[in-house]
Structures are given as structure tokens and as C-alpha cells.
Amino acid sequence: xxxxxxxxxxxxxxxxxxVTLRCKPISGHNSLFWYRQTMMRGLxxxxxxxxxxxxxxxxxxxxRFSAKMPNASFSxxxxxxxxxxxxxxxFCASNSGGAQETQYFGPGTRLLVL
Amino acid sequence: xxxxxxxxxxxxxxxxxxxxxxxxxxxxATPYLFWYVQSPGxxxxxxxxxxxxxxxxxxxxxxxxxxxxxxxxFNLRKPTVHWSDAAEYFCAVGASASKxxxxxxxxLQVTL
Numbered sequence: 001x002x003x004x005x006x007x008x009x010x011x012x013x014x015x016x017x018x019v020t021l022r023c024k025p026i027s028g029h030n031s032l033f034w035y036r037q038t039m040m041r042g043l044x045x046x047x048x049x050x051x052x053x054x055x056x057x058x059x060x061x062x063x064r065f066s067a068k069m070p071n072a073s074f075s076x077x078x079x080x081x082x083x084x085x086x087x088x089x090x091f092c093a094s095n096s097g098g099a100q101e102t103q104y105f106g107p108g109t110r111l112l113v114l
Numbered sequence: 115x116x117x118x119x120x121x122x123x124x125x126x127x128x129x130x131x132x133x134x135x136x137x138x139x140x141x142x143a144t145p146y147l148f149w150y151v152q153s154p155g156x157x158x159x160x161x162x163x164x165x166x167x168x169x170x171x172x173x174x175x176x177x178x179x180x181x182x183x184x185x186x187x188f189n190l191r192k193p194t195v196h197w198s199d200a201a202e203y204f205c206a207v208g209a210s211a212s213k214x215x216x217x218x219x220x221x222l223q224v225t226l
Contacts, residue, residue: 004157014205042216042217042219043204043219083198091158097212100165100210100211101211101212102211103211105157107157
């Protein structure tokens, strides 16, 4: 299995630009998670989907952030407009959805907003 | 609300020495507890997890952790550390595997 795939691995953009991060979960997994990791706040859950439906988006910081999962094999996290404080590593993870199912993490996207 | 405290930001041990990383949690019921490891530039990998039953849990790479309800702790241990264990370690707590709160991490440095 290829594991969770994220693209791009690195992104540098200027303040005000739109940023789109992409994730392909492990085949057969029906839950998908987006996390943000910063030095100041650590690892935070932004949103998670189950069967392509957003279940909990209470961690999404503000309206500039949006996430979609149009099908079982693809999700996007969009920031529009981006700000320097959005600079972080964004991780996607997936699991089979059961209460005891391990989350498998992708390698992350390192975002730098100038 | 659930929370996790990892009191040690950075730990240095010599190769071959034993290791214990501390994790304390706050949760209203019996929690699900996890330890993950993150190598530089990589995502998180699960080391071990506790849901119920035996309070001593064995994981991958020779790691183990013990759930102590009375102390609200879930400390990670390894009897003999290898240089390849240098990484950042995260403890996490949740009502299920889908809604986790992570600690701030402990960075492990291994000296030769």
C-alpha cells in the first residue's frame, strides 16, 4: 500500500494568495483527518470526514480555511487568502473509521507564507 | 475537556541506556491512549495504543507503555535505546481513535 499521499510536499507562497493542499487517503479507509502542526500550538485537528461527510470542523481556525472531500480517494484543504501565521506543516491522516482504528499519517505539506 | 501534558520538551540519553518519556492526561472517563513517533520530515507513526485490558502495552521497535489510572499517566519506556530512536514522540488521548488530542511532544536525542 502506498500509504497516505499528500501534495505538494513543500509550498511557498505570498500573503493573500490561495493555497490548496491535497490528500489521497489509504484505499478502503473511510475517515480522513486534517491536522496542522506548529511550534507554538503543536498538533491540532482541523477537521475530519467520515464517508466523505465533514463530521467535526470545530478546529478550523477561521473562514479563510475550507476543506472538501468530493470522493473517497481525494480531499483538499484550501486557505484563501493565506496569511503568514498560516505557515505550518499540514498533515492528512486516514483510518477505517472504527473507534479503535489507528490513524495513518501522510508525510505532510510544509507551507510557508511570506 | 481532554488534555495531554508531556512535561519534558527535550531529553538526551546515551545509546544503550534505558528511556522513559512521561505523559499525563486529563479525561473524564477511561481514555484511549496512544504514543506516536515522528522522524524529521516525516509523518507520525503509531508506536502503541491502549484501549482496555492489560495496563502494560507492547508496541513496535521494542517500546512499551504502562497505563496508570491512579496517576493519570501513560509513560513510554524502552530498556535499551538505539541511535535510530532519535525522533520526536507524541502522546495522545481521545474518546476514540478519531478525535485525538496530542501533547506538545518530547524530542529525544541519542548520544553515541
